[in-house]
Amino acid sequence: MRGIWTVARKELSHILRDKVSGLILFVLPALFFISIGFAISVDIERIDLAIANTAGPKANEVINHLCNMNKVSKVVMLNSPSEVEESFARDGIVAAIVISEGEGGYNAPFKFDLFINCSFATNILAIRNPISSAIKNALIGPGNDSPFTVRYLYNSDLNRKMATIPGVIMIILIVVSTIIFSISINKEKVHGTSRLLSLTPLGPMIIVIGKLIPYFLISLIHISYLIFLGQSIFGLGINGSFLLYFLFCALFSLNSMMLGLLVGSYCKTYEAALIICWFFIFTPNLFLSGFVMPVNSMPETMQKIARLHNGYHFIEGYRGIAYKGTGLSENLPHILFLTIQSLIAFIIALLGFSRRYSKS
Amino acid sequence: MKRFYYIFKHEVLAFVRFPLMIILLLLCPIVVIGFIPQTLGHSIKFNCAIVDMDHSYASMEIGQKILSSEYCLPPIWCGSVEEAMHLMEYNSVLLIVSIPEGYERGIALGNPEKITLLADGSRVIEADIAVPKMISLLSDNDASGGIINLHRLFNSEEHSEQYYLVSLISMSLLIIAMFLIGLNIAGEKKHNTLSQIIVTGVDMRLYLGTKVLFYSLVVILELFLCLAMGYIVYDMTIDSGIGQLVMVTYILTFPLLFLGVFIASVARNDIQALYLMIFLMIFLVMLSSIIAPLANMSGISYYFCRMNPVNWLTESLRVVITYGYPLRTILPELIAGILLSVIFFFSSIRLLKRIN
Amino acid sequence: MNRILTISSLTKRFGSLVAVQDFSLTLDKGDVVGVFGANGAGKTTLIRMIIGLTKPTSGEFTIATGCRIGYMSQSFSLVGTLTVMENFEFYGALYNLPQQEFIDQRDRFITHFKMEEYLNVRTDRLPAGRKQLLAFSISRLHSPTLLLLDEPTSGLDLLNRKRLWEAVREAAEEGIAIMVSTHYLDEAYYCDKIVMMERGAIKAYGDPVNLANKAGGNLINLFLEEMR
Numbered sequence: 001m002r003g004i005w006t007v008a009r010k011e012l013s014h015i016l017r018d019k020v021s022g023l024i025l026f027v028l029p030a031l032f033f034i035s036i037g038f039a040i041s042v043d044i045e046r047i048d049l050a051i052a053n054t055a056g057p058k059a060n061e062v063i064n065h066l067c068n069m070n071k072v073s074k075v076v077m078l079n080s081p082s083e084v085e086e087s088f089a090r091d092g093i094v095a096a097i098v099i100s101e102g103e104g105g106y107n108a109p110f111k112f113d114l115f116i117n118c119s120f121a122t123n124i125l126a127i128r129n130p131i132s133s134a135i136k137n138a139l140i141g142p143g144n145d146s147p148f149t150v151r152y153l154y155n156s157d158l159n160r161k162m163a164t165i166p167g168v169i170m171i172i173l174i175v176v177s178t179i180i181f182s183i184s185i186n187k188e189k190v191h192g193t194s195r196l197l198s199l200t201p202l203g204p205m206i207i208v209i210g211k212l213i214p215y216f217l218i219s220l221i222h223i224s225y226l227i228f229l230g231q232s233i234f235g236l237g238i239n240g241s242f243l244l245y246f247l248f249c250a251l252f253s254l255n256s257m258m259l260g261l262l263v264g265s266y267c268k269t270y271e272a273a274l275i276i277c278w279f280f281i282f283t284p285n286l287f288l289s290g291f292v293m294p295v296n297s298m299p300e301t302m303q304k305i306a307r308l309h310n311g312y313h314f315i316e317g318y319r320g321i322a323y324k325g326t327g328l329s330e331n332l333p334h335i336l337f338l339t340i341q342s343l344i345a346f347i348i349a350l351l352g353f354s355r356r357y358s359k360s
Numbered sequence: 361m362k363r364f365y366y367i368f369k370h371e372v373l374a375f376v377r378f379p380l381m382i383i384l385l386l387l388c389p390i391v392v393i394g395f396i397p398q399t400l401g402h403s404i405k406f407n408c409a410i411v412d413m414d415h416s417y418a419s420m421e422i423g424q425k426i427l428s429s430e431y432c433l434p435p436i437w438c439g440s441v442e443e444a445m446h447l448m449e450y451n452s453v454l455l456i457v458s459i460p461e462g463y464e465r466g467i468a469l470g471n472p473e474k475i476t477l478l479a480d481g482s483r484v485i486e487a488d489i490a491v492p493k494m495i496s497l498l499s500d501n502d503a504s505g506g507i508i509n510l511h512r513l514f515n516s517e518e519h520s521e522q523y524y525l526v527s528l529i530s531m532s533l534l535i536i537a538m539f540l541i542g543l544n545i546a547g548e549k550k551h552n553t554l555s556q557i558i559v560t561g562v563d564m565r566l567y568l569g570t571k572v573l574f575y576s577l578v579v580i581l582e583l584f585l586c587l588a589m590g591y592i593v594y595d596m597t598i599d600s601g602i603g604q605l606v607m608v609t610y611i612l613t614f615p616l617l618f619l620g621v622f623i624a625s626v627a628r629n630d631i632q633a634l635y636l637m638i639f640l641m642i643f644l645v646m647l648s649s650i651i652a653p654l655a656n657m658s659g660i661s662y663y664f665c666r667m668n669p670v671n672w673l674t675e676s677l678r679v680v681i682t683y684g685y686p687l688r689t690i691l692p693e694l695i696a697g698i699l700l701s702v703i704f705f706f707s708s709i710r711l712l713k714r715i716n
Numbered sequence: 717m718n719r720i721l722t723i724s725s726l727t728k729r730f731g732s733l734v735a736v737q738d739f740s741l742t743l744d745k746g747d748v749v750g751v752f753g754a755n756g757a758g759k760t761t762l763i764r765m766i767i768g769l770t771k772p773t774s775g776e777f778t779i780a781t782g783c784r785i786g787y788m789s790q791s792f793s794l795v796g797t798l799t800v801m802e803n804f805e806f807y808g809a810l811y812n813l814p815q816q817e818f819i820d821q822r823d824r825f826i827t828h829f830k831m832e833e834y835l836n837v838r839t840d841r842l843p844a845g846r847k848q849l850l851a852f853s854i855s856r857l858h859s860p861t862l863l864l865l866d867e868p869t870s871g872l873d874l875l876n877r878k879r880l881w882e883a884v885r886e887a888a889e890e891g892i893a894i895m896v897s898t899h900y901l902d903e904a905y906y907c908d909k910i911v912m913m914e915r916g917a918i919k920a921y922g923d924p925v926n927l928a929n930k931a932g933g934n935l936i937n938l939f940l941e942e943m944r
Contacts, residue, residue, distance in 0.1 A: 032643065153482075
């Protein structure tokens with residue numbers, strides 16, 4: 001115990017004495033959470049639209065409905081349909097609509113050609129649907145009840161921050177617990193202090209646990225204030241057990257640290273540790289966890305690979321516990337995966353540590 | 361000229377003798393371009409449960425429509441909404457289609473009961489896509505009643521690969537630009553080589569300029585590696601010419617290179633430089649149009665994104681590779697890139713000269 | 717003009733910490749001045765101020781017109797991934813030496829310090845003694861008139877330390893003014909004058925033999941006395 005506490009205290013004082021590193025570790029994640037939490041949105045927030053009208057003044061009502069649509073930030077009136085393509089380049093619009101004379105009659109007074117910049121596929125519906133509704137409302141009024149009742153369970157007002165917040169927390173914990181911890185582990189070797197430590201009666205396990213404790217405490221601090229920020233700024237409370245939620249996040253943090261420990265134990269320099277963590281842990285987790293795109297949208301093989309990443313299990317478990325209010329049994333697969341992965345990483349890292357400390 | 365040659369030679373030798381740099385150069389296209397886009401931008405196939413309280417021919421028809429849809433996996437038939445919600449808690453279904461009792465009778469009477477769609481709101485993106493698709497599938501039309509002709513520009517098949525490929529190329533160039541030069545300068549400060557170089561009286565503008573020039577060529581090399589990977593794996597093509605692409609990349613990479621230099625200059629040691637680079641890189645990636653398009657940003661984030669040099673690079677690459685617009689559309693970004701490079705350049709020189 | 721360096725009341729503060737306090741010294745052509753002190757005495761800060769890497773808080777120093785400065789840092793400041801020959805070429809180019817002058821200087825140091833067998837070895841793979849000699853050669857490549865050596869002998873064995881000091885004395889005989897900071901008191905007798913620093917201030921200054929005599933024949937006594 002004394003050995004663990006000694007190593008932990010040394011590590012903690014090292015972190016706290018370097019003011020800039022302390023700032024990075026404590027303040028930046030909070031700033032990151034707030035700024036990225038606001039910035040990243042799965043919903044389209046601004047529709048810049050261009051309209052070309054060849055149907056004359058009778059289309060004005062439709063144009064008014066389009067201009068007053070929710071989230072329209074800019075409307076560019078074009079002189080003719082031939083300007084549509086240029087308008088995409090010149091005005092940076094996401095959609096253009098050409099209103100022309102319809103086939104005639106009450107039911108088809110106009111014809112609409114809607115051009116959408118589809119380079120980001122998941123935004124297509126978000127752009128098309130409000131335009132379609134605005135046209136429909138202009139032509140036949142908002143009447144006509146939909147034959148469907150739609151309810152969003154666990155998220156009745158479809159708060160889109162639910163999609164991004166788990167991912168942002170995942171990123172913060174991976175950066176602090178995996179990348180920074182891995183560099184810190186590797187630093188010992190680079191600076192030669194590992195040789196000194198190998199001469200002490202402390203075994204490698206004691207040293208590893210001692211080094212782990214301060215970073216684990218820091219990650220617990222992060223988890224705590226991220227809960228507070230999530231609730232106060234984004235209105236996202238925890239529907240499930242708070243204890244289970246906290247322990248689950250702590251488990252993920254520990255899991256990330258084990259992966260960082262694994263990388264740091266075997267890399268010769270901290271640049272190498274950083275590169276390995278960045279390309280094989282951070283980047284895959286960013287894209288494969290379900291944060292950027294749903295896992296269900298990936299090809300089968302990629303879905304299987306996604307399920308091998310700790311980020312995927314974190315996001316799934318997080319959604320279950322925090323949003324759905326599910327308990328231990330529903331999230332057991334994710335908890336088991338994270339636990340087993342942590343144990344395997346720890347054992348392999350310890351072997352590397354033992355070899356390194358005994359060689360040096 | 362002689363100084364320039366030897367400084368350049370020093371950078372080349374230092375680069376090729378540091379295997380990690382070569383590994384980084386190769387890892388980027390393989391992992392970021394070759395592997396990651398495989399995961400992105402395909403149509404969501406969602407799983408749904410059907411709770412049939414009507415047990416009629418009409419409800420069977422609904423089931424048949426869902427079964428034959430390209431968007432839905434084979435549905436799970438449940439006896440009750442509670443049973444279906446239990447599946448939802450285990451993430452086995454995204455959507456529950458609940459057909460009420462008397463549905464078919466209501467159709468016959470001209471006043472059908474409403475079908476209830478219960479979506480898993482915790483999976484926002486999927487629910488947002490799945491619900492309109494389900495409505496469209498079950499009602500056989502779209503909201504506009506068929507009077508809108510939809511023209512998809514730049515992406516006819518609802519794949520986001522083209523969007524993300526460009527984004528990922530931009531991310532790769534950012535990683536190479538910032539990490540390589542940042543680590544290089546941080547290393548020179550750590551080994552005190554920079555002090556010795558300053559004492560020689562060499563003009564720091566020449567020294568730093570030559571260094572950045574070398575790494576800008578490395579970034580162009582990386583660009584070609586990424587394009588090659590994009591072409592081999594995804595048949596990616598460039599809408600405008602390769603010359604335009606190289607020119608745009610070259611100009612807009614300089615702010616990122618100088619940013620790496622600036623961070624290495626500001627940091628007191630190499631560890632601090634690493635930490636700063638990591639966080640800054642993530643900020644820049646997230647607050648640009650790499651992950652989500654500009655249209656998804658609101659308020660201050662939107663304006664920050666517009667000022668973000670990574671966004672300039674990403675959008676400019678998109679203009680050249682995907683859209684094929686003329687270069688004058690990105691003139692403001694090119695000018696801003698040059699200005700920012702100059703600011704970072706001179707700030708870094710002042711910082712490096714006065715190391716303490 | 718014999719006077720190469722004049723330092724007047726040079727002070728450097730880092731917040732509340734006084735690294736160098738009211739330091740005054742002159743250095744003439746051919747002088748070897750040793751600056752002694754414990755870790756944290758201010759030796760490196762003093763040298764960095766003279767080179768221009770650190771701005772003094774107050775005081776001033778004057779370097780003779782046309783004087784070229786050579787510098788060798790504690791960590792050698794060599795480019796680790798370059799070979800011995802490539803380091804010569806790199807620094808030779810940075811010093812902007814005419815080609816013939818560079819070749820003459822380079823070959824002179826290679827021969828003098830017997831570096832022939834190491835020419836194609838990367839400097840990060842050289843033994844410490846060889847790195848020191850290479851760093852010393854590079855600091856002299858451009859024929860400086862003032863040489864500032866920051867703990868050039870730290871980590872060296874007795875033989876290599878002797879070798880380096882012989883090189884320092886040879887440089888002094890060529891008329892180069894040299895300031896050397898070091899921990900090792902036995903090296904004092906290689907110097908014409910020594911300065912003992914403690915917490916940034918000068919505690920003793922003068923000829924090492926005279927100072928030793930005043931302290932009972934042993935400079936260590938003087939050092940310990942002044943450091944109390």
